[in-house]
Amino acid sequence: TKLWMLDDPESASADPVGEAAEMLRSGGLVAFPTETVYGLGADARSSEAVAGIFKAKGRPSDNPLIVHIASVSQLDGLVLPYPKLAEELMERFWPGPLTLVLPVVPDALSPLVTAGLPTVGVRMPDHQVALELLSRAGCPVAAPSANKSGRPSPTLASHVVEDLRGFIDGVLDGGATGVGLESTVIELEDEHTIRILRPGGVTEEAFRQACPDIGVIGAGEQEDAALQPRSPGMKYTHYAPKGELTVVQGEPGDIPAYVNPLAEAAKLRGELTGVLAFSERVHAYNADLVLDLGSESKLDEAARRLYALLRRFDDAGINRIWSEACSDEGLGGALMNRMQKAAGGRVIRIDK
Ligand code: TXA
Numbered sequence: 001t002k003l004w005m006l007d008d009p010e011s012a013s014a015d016p017v018g019e020a021a022e023m024l025r026s027g028g029l030v031a032f033p034t035e036t037v038y039g040l041g042a043d044a045r046s047s048e049a050v051a052g053i054f055k056a057k058g059r060p061s062d063n064p065l066i067v068h069i070a071s072v073s074q075l076d077g078l079v080l081p082y083p084k085l086a087e088e089l090m091e092r093f094w095p096g097p098l099t100l101v102l103p104v105v106p107d108a109l110s111p112l113v114t115a116g117l118p119t120v121g122v123r124m125p126d127h128q129v130a131l132e133l134l135s136r137a138g139c140p141v142a143a144p145s146a147n148k149s150g151r152p153s154p155t156l157a158s159h160v161v162e163d164l165r166g167f168i169d170g171v172l173d174g175g176a177t178g179v180g181l182e183s184t185v186i187e188l189e190d191e192h193t194i195r196i197l198r199p200g201g202v203t204e205e206a207f208r209q210a211c212p213d214i215g216v217i218g219a220g221e222q223e224d225a226a227l228q229p230r231s232p233g234m235k236y237t238h239y240a241p242k243g244e245l246t247v248v249q250g251e252p253g254d255i256p257a258y259v260n261p262l263a264e265a266a267k268l269r270g271e272l273t274g275v276l277a278f279s280e281r282v283h284a285y286n287a288d289l290v291l292d293l294g295s296e297s298k299l300d301e302a303a304r305r306l307y308a309l310l311r312r313f314d315d316a317g318i319n320r321i322w323s324e325a326c327s328d329e330g331l332g333g334a335l336m337n338r339m340q341k342a343a344g345g346r347v348i349r350i351d352k
C-alpha cells in the first residue's frame, strides 16, 4: 500500500494525485480524503475493481456503494432523467455532503455497486483533493468509507492505514476531514418531497432553508425501518468501538451521577471503563479514560471528533463505555444516529 503525503514538500512523488488517478483507471483501490470521511475508491464500471472494495472492507455484498463524481455532466449516461427538485438540490448542495439516490441507467455501472438495486447513490464531494482525483481519473468512482466494515469511519489517513494497509493500493493523505460524519443520503419521494435514508452532513433544517416548499420525511419517521431498510447499510451495526457502548439520555447534569457508580462497579469487576462527554462535564466522571467531544454548544466539533475518539477507546483496550447523548437539532440528528448505531441500540433514558 502506497501512502502519499500531500502536504509534504519532500514527497517522493511529483504528482501524487496523478499517480492515484492512474491507479484508479487501471483497476486499483485508492483511499482519498473527502469533506466527510475518507473514501475507498474504485472504478465503478469495473466489477473486478469494485469486488476488491467489498473484499478489502469485509463488506456485505447487499450494501450498495455511493458513486462519486467531479462534475454534473458525469451523470449523463449514468442516471435516468431526474426531476427539477433533484437539480435544485444538486445546485444548492454540491459539491457537499449530500448523496442523491436516483434511478440508474441499466448496465452503466458494475452491478456490485448498486447491489442489484435499480437505483444508485451519487455525490460530488466538497474537497479539493477528491475533486482533482475524480476529474483526472475521468471515471465514476465507487467509494464507501475507507474503514473495515463495522469499525468507525476514518477521519484521518492513519485510520485508513490502520484498517486497510496491505489490502489496498494507495492512500492519499490530505489531513483531517471536515465534517467528520458521512453524507446525508436521500431519495425523492415525489416531485416536492425528499426522504432522508441516512442523516448526515446536510441537516433537515438546511433542506428546509434551501427549498422552503420542500417536504422532508425524516430518517426516524420510517415505518418498519428495521424490517425493510430502504438504505441497506442502515441495518448493520456500524461505527462500533470494540468495547460495549451505552448512550445515556437525560438532563446532562444528572448523567455523571448515573454513570459513575456503574463505572465503579465495572472497574471492580476488572473492566477498563470509558466515558465520552461534552467539555462542560468531562471532569465530572471517574472512568479510566474520559474523552472530550467539545462543547455541547458546538455539535459540529463533536461530529468532527466522534470517530477518532471511538478509535481511541479501542486503542486503550476499554471494554465498557458510556456516552452522553446530545440534542438532535441540526447536526445533532446525525451525531445521535451514529452514536446509537455505535451502541448497537443500547440507549438509556435516565429521566423517565
Ligand atoms: O460521506 C459519505 O457518504 C462517504 C464518503 C466516502 O463519500 N461514503 C460513505 O459510503 O459513507 P458508505 O458506503 O459507507 O455508505 C453508503 C450508504 C449506505 O448506508 C448505503 O446503504 C447507502 O449509502 N446507499 C448507497 N446506495 C444506495 C441506494 N441505491 N439506495 C439506498 N441506499 C443506498
Ligand code: MG
Pocket: 144, 145, 153
Ligand atoms: Mg461506511
